[in-house]
Amino acid sequence: MNLANLQVIPRFSGLDPTVLEWIGGRITLREIKNGDVLFWEGDPANTFYLVFSGAVKVCKHLESGRELILDIFHFGEAVGEIALIDDSDFPATAEVIEDGSVLVMSKTDYLDILDRYPTVSRAVIRDLTYRVRELSSRLKVVGSGSVEMRIACILKTLARHEEGDTMRISRQDLANLAGARLETVVRALKPMVESGIVQTGRNRIEILDYDKLAECAAELR
Amino acid sequence: MNLANLQVIPRFSGLDPTVLEWIGGRITLREIKNGDVLFWEGDPANTFYLVFSGAVKVCKHLESGRELILDIFHFGEAVGEIALIDDSDFPATAEVIEDGSVLVMSKTDYLDILDRYPTVSRAVIRDLTYRVRELSSRLKVVGSGSVEMRIACILKTLARHEEGDTMRISRQDLANLAGARLETVVRALKPMVESGIVQTGRNRIEILDYDKLAECAAELR
């Protein structure tokens, strides 16, 4: 892994070149393709992953066969870090939902870096803080309001992580984010399509009117 | 705040007496009573709180008038820490739901300690990690299954924080944890009472049969 790429990652920015080089020697870039699974719930956590491009969903599979997406990770975000820190098995499954690449490092090296550089551990605290906020926000969304409001809110959040206003996500994944069923999402989306708020396609949703979308999510903040 | 009390708090254990004494001089113990509000959503975050006894709920108030409880904090847990770390306003309201006491410290001193002692910052990472797990777990609970399963799951979790098997919580707060309505909770609780799994009273729920309760929460693992 070369220095130029490492430097743009918030987690490692601010470290001096010597350290970066050391890290670069222990970290590798791995291509990921839609459907790939980085790890399954219950796997022993001995690897650190950080999304460099593309997207990874982290989800729980319930006994009913339903799947609930806890979070979706994009550039610069660490996946499965929790399990490394508290030395447990992965509590959820990580699956690629958009082609790209991840940085991979051994648990030992990860903990080593964490222990050695205050800059990094401060970055970890910052990232964890952000995750707590994200999860709190998701909890609020999932725990209240109609499916339509939840969808609107989720789309707003997703849009923040995408370049344009077009999101690459299946109806099924949207349902798994909202804690709803696929068919319900389709039906909730219909009025939004008809009133020109969003436009849809296969694995694709485009926001046309951000303000109206925000209105749909009104109650949730 | 005396050293003996500080030492039993996980966050500060492992620090040497000199440091503890310094911290003790900047921290005060404050009594809290049911219904007290430590801070409101939107308040500027300039104080660090840590529950010493009793319990505090952190919740969001939705426009619909509904309230969603994000988390309930007990002994040793920091409340509103996120806002201190990322220098923002409190994102939710903290209200006392069980008489007790909290440790109070200024934001400046808190950040000072965090910056100065790796032991503490490691403890913060550990606590944040725990919170991410808790929130993930709550997300799973709220986002799936019937209200009865959710309630069972929530009771199991609550029981871990209480001394006996008796919890002091109102039906309303239980509903706000489950993302359901008061009446729905009452109705979901009825079969559990009738089959001898739990016993209820005013602001009180006692678990009689932990195994059967776990069965009720089955799907949510």
Add this chain to the structure above:
DNA sequence: CGACCCTTTGATGTCTTTCAAATCACGTGG
């Protein structure tokens, strides 16, 4: 004793799930 808060119950309506089936879009091989 009475006010107040928490809890319980009932009736009704709405939203969501469930199950089943049809349609559509995309990539593949002929």
Add this chain to the structure above:
DNA sequence: CCACGTGATTTGAAAGACATCAAAGGGTCG
């Protein structure tokens, strides 16, 4: 280039879960 297979999306009808509204019951504390 077109037919075809596969997976994603859409639609419908019926059942079920939950919310809502209204009112009554019960315990606690001043």
